Amino acid sequence: xxxxxxxxSMESNEEEPVHLPCNHSTISGTDYIHWYRQxxxxxxxxxxxxxxxxxxxxxxxxxIAEDRKSSTLILHRATLRDAAVYYCIxxxxxxxxxxxxxxxxxxxx
Amino acid sequence: EPxxxxxxxxxxxxxxxxVILRCVPISNHLYFYWYxxxxxxxxxxxxxxYNNEISEKSEIFDDQFSVERPDGSNFTLKIRSTKLEDSAxxxxxxxxxxxxxxxxxxxSGTQLSVL
Numbered sequence: 220x221x222x223x224x225x226x227x228s229m230e231s232n233e234e235e236p237v238h239l240p241c242n243h244s245t246i247s248g249t250d251y252i253h254w255y256r257q258x259x260x261x262x263x264x265x266x267x268x269x270x271x272x273x274x275x276x277x278x279x280x281x282x283i284a285e286d287r288k289s290s291t292l293i294l295h296r297a298t299l300r301d302a303a304v305y306y307c308i309x310x311x312x313x314x315x316x317x318x319x320x321x322x323x324x325x326x327x328x
Numbered sequence: 329e330p331x332x333x334x335x336x337x338x339x340x341x342x343x344x345x346x347v348i349l350r351c352v353p354i355s356n357h358l359y360f361y362w363y364x365x366x367x368x369x370x371x372x373x374x375x376x377x378y379n380n381e382i383s384e385k386s387e388i389f390d391d392q393f394s395v396e397r398p399d400g401s402n403f404t405l406k407i408r409s410t411k412l413e414d415s416a417x418x419x420x421x422x423x424x425x426x427x428x429x430x431x432x433x434x435x436s437g438t439q440l441s442v443l
Contacts, residue, residue, distance in 0.1 A: 251428045262332075262419045262434035263363075263371060270429070306371075310428045315361070315384055318371040 223307045228323040231297045239292040239322055241307030246287050251310040254281065254292050255318075256303040263306065263318070266292065302326045330354045334420050334435035341410055341442055349405045349438045351420030357433075359426035360403045362395065364388070364416040365437075371419070377403065378426060410442045 224242040231237040243252065254266040267274055267281045269290070274281040280293040294301055306321040333352045341347050353360050362374040375385040377395050394406045403422075407414055417439050421432045 249428070253431070255432075257371070262421075262437050263432075264434065265431035268429065268431065312428060315373045315376060315386075316432060317373065318363075320370060 223309060223319055225305075225307055225319065225322045227320065228325065230325045230327060231294075232327050233299060234296050237294040237297045237301070237324065237326075239294075239305050239307075239324065240289065241291070242289045243307070243309055244288045246309055247311070249312065252281065252283060252287075252290050253308045253310050253316065254279070255306045255308065255316070256301075257306070257321070258300075258303045266305070268310070297324075297326045299326050299328060330433070332420055332422055332433050332435035334418075334438050336438060337436070338439045339441070341440070343412055343442055344409050347407050347410055347440065349407075349418050349420075349440070351403045351405075351435055352401050353403055353420065353422030354433055355401070357422035357424050359383075359423045360395075360397070361421040361423075361432065362405045363419045363421065363434075365419065366413075366416045374405070376426070383426070407440075410440075412442050415440055415442045 251268050253268040255263040256266050257263045267279050269281045282291045304321040304323050306318050308316050335350045360377045363371050365371045373386050375389045376383045392408045396404050417437045419434050419437045421434045423430045423432045
């Protein structure tokens with residue numbers, strides 16, 4: 220599986236934007252970039268995904284670099300409920316998602 | 329939004345006993361998955377299931393594990409003879425057609441404790 224690299228942890232203040240980076244320099248042309256998050260004591264939750272173009276949904280935005288070797292998940296206004304582990308995952312052909320360590324996001328009140 | 333439901337939320341068993349973890353995937357989904365997460369570790373893929381067959385499995389999914397879709401709604405994971413190291417949170421997930429641009433819906437998990 221193609222590998223992603225994320226910072227172990229990040230901190231943000233409530234109601235401020237958060238930019239969570241992910242490097243995936245070995246991405247192949249058909250790999251989708253998926254983001255999931257896991258709140259404490261819960262199952263992973265889908266956040267957003269994209270292929271080449273930037274994407275927006277009600278939860279977040281995904282900015283994908285032109286060369287696709289990196290991407291950034293943007294939470295526009297962090298809330299305390301956004302404190303979670305955020306996983307950047309390359310979805311290659313096949314059915315599985317391979318989770319890494321992710322980024323632990325702490326949101327300060 | 330539709331959701332994947334898992335029962336029980338907690339299961340305690342003795343080493344060597346068989347356990348069955350149950351899941352009800354989203355009704356029109358065709359792909360089903362089991363993942364597990366040992367405390368403090370990564371979420372690990374176990375198996376995917378499509379059209380009444382295993383479509384992919386990891387090296388963790390050995391002969392002690394089996395999956396079944398016994399009827400039109402349930403999806404089960406059986407561990408034949410549990411070991412201490414099987415203690416983990418087990419997550420069921422489903423997706424529509426298993427495509428790369430589809431999202432997976434995860435349940436809230438079954439915490440399995442093997443004593």
